Amino acid sequence: MAITYEPIANITLTDASSSIVFGSIPNTWTDLRVVLVNKGGTAGCRLQFNSDTATNYSTISLIGTGSSAASARATSGDRISLEYYGMDASIPSMYTADIFSYAGSTYKTVLGTAAEDFNGSGSTSVRVGLWRSTAAITGLRLFTVGTAFQSGTTATLIGIKAA
Amino acid sequence: MANIKRANALGITKTGVAISDVPDAPTIGVVADLGTGSTASVAYTAATTGGTATTFTATSSPGGLTGTGSSPITVSGLTAGTAYTFTVTASNTTGSKASAASSSLTLAAVGVYESIATVTGTGSAGSLTFSSIPSTYSHLQIRGMYKDTSTTDYDVSVCLLGRANSITSGYTKHNLIGYGTVAGVQNSINEGYLGFGGCYMSSGGSYTNMFSPIIIDIHNYASTTQNKTIRYITGNDANQASTNRVISLGSNLIQSTSAISSLTFYPADSGFAAGSTFALYGIKGS
Numbered sequence: 309m310a311i312t313y314e315p316i317a318n319i320t321l322t323d324a325s326s327s328i329v330f331g332s333i334p335n336t337w338t339d340l341r342v343v344l345v346n347k348g349g350t351a352g353c354r355l356q357f358n359s360d361t362a363t364n365y366s367t368i369s370l371i372g373t374g375s376s377a378a379s380a381r382a383t384s385g386d387r388i389s390l391e392y393y394g395m396d397a398s399i400p401s402m403y404t405a406d407i408f409s410y411a412g413s414t415y416k417t418v419l420g421t422a423a424e425d426f427n428g429s430g431s432t433s434v435r436v437g438l439w440r441s442t443a444a445i446t447g448l449r450l451f452t453v454g455t456a457f458q459s460g461t462t463a464t465l466i467g468i469k470a471a
Numbered sequence: 472m473a474n475i476k477r478a479n480a481l482g483i484t485k486t487g488v489a490i491s492d493v494p495d496a497p498t499i500g501v502v503a504d505l506g507t508g509s510t511a512s513v514a515y516t517a518a519t520t521g522g523t524a525t526t527f528t529a530t531s532s533p534g535g536l537t538g539t540g541s542s543p544i545t546v547s548g549l550t551a552g553t554a555y556t557f558t559v560t561a562s563n564t565t566g567s568k569a570s571a572a573s574s575s576l577t578l579a580a581v582g583v584y585e586s587i588a589t590v591t592g593t594g595s596a597g598s599l600t601f602s603s604i605p606s607t608y609s610h611l612q613i614r615g616m617y618k619d620t621s622t623t624d625y626d627v628s629v630c631l632l633g634r635a636n637s638i639t640s641g642y643t644k645h646n647l648i649g650y651g652t653v654a655g656v657q658n659s660i661n662e663g664y665l666g667f668g669g670c671y672m673s674s675g676g677s678y679t680n681m682f683s684p685i686i687i688d689i690h691n692y693a694s695t696t697q698n699k700t701i702r703y704i705t706g707n708d709a710n711q712a713s714t715n716r717v718i719s720l721g722s723n724l725i726q727s728t729s730a731i732s733s734l735t736f737y738p739a740d741s742g743f744a745a746g747s748t749f750a751l752y753g754i755k756g757s
Binding site: 309310311312313338339366367368369370371372377378379380381383384406408409413414415417418419421434435436437438440442468469470471 | 580581582583584585586587588589614616647648649650651652653654680681682683684685686704705706707708709710711712716717718719720746748750751752753
């Protein structure tokens with residue numbers, strides 16, 4: 309059987325940055341997974357593809373805050389938001405996004421998770437996202453609005469190849 | 472070795488220890504990949520001539536990694552992708568002799584995730600099946616994109632169902648569902664299917680180029696002593712501000728101790744639309 313879940317690239321920030329970009333992604337795999345472990349900061353974690361900043365994105369989220377469950381949606385937005393609570397200034401948080409058939413010719417769907425436990429506050433959440441583009445994904449941008457990703461933040465891009 | 476007694480010219484006997492001959496070189500045999508990514512077995516045949524060997528040692532080249540024992544010897548610590556040859560050395564207290572080098576062996580890499588199979592909807596099939604699933608993994612994962620051939624936009628319902636091993640009862644589910652504005656729950660016991668619930672995407676005009684994604688993890692699927700636990704996440708985002716688009720997180724239980732060797736997915740309606748696909752992965756590890 310063929311081995312899969314192959315690391316494609318890993319980025320560790322040595323300085324604070326408001327975005328992390330993976331470019332020139334080959335069409336070798338079936339799906340992609342990106343994992344971001346944030347080292348601190350207070351802004352959210354958001355996702356765009358192929359430098360598309362137009363309102364071609366939508367998201368539906370399911371959130372547990374520890375005391376209640378909720379759901380939210382955003383239509384015709386300019387990104388897929390992976391966060392709900394937002395980051396903590398000093399406690400790490402983790403975000404994953406599975407991007408299906410990223411090199412295919414249909415719209416691109418994403419399943420995302422956020423682990424934002426800040427010892428008394430925070431949330432856990434899952435989401436489905438849509439990028440209404442039939443273009444193959446060759447670039448991926450994780451970004452914040454406001455406080456940047458802090459030094460030590462890591463982002464890993466993984467390729468998943470079906471049989 | 473054996474004690475010997477010899478007499479000198481004066482008829483005086485002395486007792487001593489005989490020196491063994493050096494063992495003759497063994498004959499190298501088959502070398503094989505043990506499938507771990509780091510171990511190989513090295514077979515040999517001991518010589519029937521020469522001294523008696525007390526130790527047989529297999530040695531890799533490159534690396535000089537060794538293993539000892541009777542045939543076949545296991546050599547550990549090898550690196551996948553590297554071409555190795557091996558020799559086997561027979562030794563005793565007197566000396567040692569090495570075999571000729573084996574044929575070359577390159578170990579295959581072993582991953583945590585491996586691709587097993589993919590099934591694809593044609594627009595007409597009523598179900599899609601993974602059969603003859605090997606029992607060689609610890610867990611399974613299924614990743615897919617799907618929608619129904621129906622052109623009617625149904626409201627929220629259980630959209631994707633599954634059965635393992637053609638078992639028709641004993642499935643339970645607990646689903647947590649987000650509808651975009653509110654969250655809800657579903658649960659049931661002793662159903663006839665696994666329920667990957669709460670979303671639906673048809674082939675109607677609103678959904679051109681859209682599919683629902685899903686990830687399913689099946690734990691300890693090959694166990695013959697435990698029931699099977701399953702976790703999934705699926706969703707349906709069509710950029711619509713209506714309440715029938717969802718995100719769903721759930722857990723299932725199959726009340727069966729049979730190892731899972733097949734899985735069948737059923738659409739909510741007539742069939743899986745062309746472009747629907749499910750890929751099966753095996754996960755290694757303890």
